[in-house]
Amino acid sequence: MIILGIESSCDETAAAVVKDGKKILSSVISSQVAIHHKYGGVVPELASRMHIESITPVVMEAVQSAGISIEQIDGVAATRGPGLIGALLVGFSFAKSFAWAQGVPLAGVNHLEGHIYSVLLSDSPPEFPFVILLASGGHTNLYYVTSHNHFELMGQTRDDAAGEAFDKVAKMLGLGYPGGAVIELLAQKGDPYAISFPKSYLEKDSFDFSFSGIKSAVARYIHEHKVIELGGGVAADIAASFQESVTDVLADKLINAALHKGVKHFAVAGGVAANSALKRKLLSSQLIATKELQLHLPPISLCGDNAAMIAARGYRLIKDKNFCQLNDDVFSRTRI
Numbered sequence: 001m002i003i004l005g006i007e008s009s010c011d012e013t014a015a016a017v018v019k020d021g022k023k024i025l026s027s028v029i030s031s032q033v034a035i036h037h038k039y040g041g042v043v044p045e046l047a048s049r050m051h052i053e054s055i056t057p058v059v060m061e062a063v064q065s066a067g068i069s070i071e072q073i074d075g076v077a078a079t080r081g082p083g084l085i086g087a088l089l090v091g092f093s094f095a096k097s098f099a100w101a102q103g104v105p106l107a108g109v110n111h112l113e114g115h116i117y118s119v120l121l122s123d124s125p126p127e128f129p130f131v132i133l134l135a136s137g138g139h140t141n142l143y144y145v146t147s148h149n150h151f152e153l154m155g156q157t158r159d160d161a162a163g164e165a166f167d168k169v170a171k172m173l174g175l176g177y178p179g180g181a182v183i184e185l186l187a188q189k190g191d192p193y194a195i196s197f198p199k200s201y202l203e204k205d206s207f208d209f210s211f212s213g214i215k216s217a218v219a220r221y222i223h224e225h226k227v228i229e230l231g232g233g234v235a236a237d238i239a240a241s242f243q244e245s246v247t248d249v250l251a252d253k254l255i256n257a258a259l260h261k262g263v264k265h266f267a268v269a270g271g272v273a274a275n276s277a278l279k280r281k282l283l284s285s286q287l288i289a290t291k292e293l294q295l296h297l298p299p300i301s302l303c304g305d306n307a308a309m310i311a312a313r314g315y316r317l318i319k320d321k322n323f324c325q326l327n328d329d330v331f332s333r334t335r336i
């Protein structure tokens with residue numbers, strides 16, 4: 001079964017063609033980062049307009065580079081939410097028109113479930129049941145996944161998402177938007193133990209997160225030490241120490257959640273899954289060395305927003321006859 005996937009929930013217009021929910025025939029991502037960069041964050045109205053401009057060429061490119069004809073597509077899957085309403089409407093409406101015109105089924109994909117499926121697209125996917133940390137610009141959620149349709153939310157952020165904290169600290173250091181990758185790069189030149197930023201573990205045994213405290217601590221440090229004037233060395237120490245604290249909490253809570261559920265397989269997905277300090281920390285766990293736990297990561301190209309993960313989730317929904325109707329709407333907020 002060949003599925004066309006479409007993603008337009010935020011600032012990436014993406015389309016992909018995936019066969020049998022596993023084999024990526026093409027994955028095209030048109031990023032709007034250059035446009036939003038000068039505003040220091042995503043401007044929703046601009047995002048919608050850019051999606052409108054990009055959606056047709058991006059879908060055409062995905063179909064062409066998959067080496068198939070439109071008639072060979074058996075179903076279309078598009079992100080239905082959560083995300084920016086105007087942005088979602090572009091991709092979802094395009095998918096509705098495509099499904100209607102081609103007479104194929106339509107699946108409305110939850111973006112968060114899509115991210116979970118990015119790990120199932122890896123060369124070594126986790127077996128059920130597994131625990132997964134979904135850490136992106138909008139979410140920091142821990143799930144216990146027991147089957148294709150059962151995702152138990154174990155914990156989530158009570159304030160900022162992990163990626164959002166990276167973005168805000170990058171902004172404070174004058175590094176622009178988005179911040180994750182630039183903080184990671186700058187951190188390589190700094191000392192992760194130079195500054196002791198707070199690590200919020202919340203109540204004992206809680207699987208929730210909180211990153212607003214560390215964000216304020218970084219802001220205070222910058223203010224008190226006039227860091228921007230002090231130049232690169234201190235900024236690198238701030239980036240490294242901030243990254244150290246955030247990735248410590250993410251790694252500890254993920255491993256604790258896996259132990260709590262007694263699973264063998266655990267995973268990370270979302271933009272923050274690209275962070276190599278986090279990956280290093282998880283891989284250096286003694287539990288991996290003793291083979292008690294096995295870590296699964298999406299390929300780096302599928303950590304951020306993409307349509308291959310949407311097509312993979314859509315394949316499952318379509319196979320289960322869990323279709324969307326042409327009068328179904330998008331949604332901005334949800335949880336799974």
Ligand code: KG4
Nearest residue numbers: 136137138163179180181271272275304305
């Ligand atoms: O999954 P994603 O592309 O979009 C959302 O659904 O939000 O995640 C984007 C987020 C941004 O906040 C970005 O700063 C963060 O992921 N990110 C990173 C890295 N690359 C992207 N955070 C830490 N380290 C990275 N290397």
Ligand code: ZN
Nearest residue numbers: 115136304305
């Ligand atoms: Zn995302």
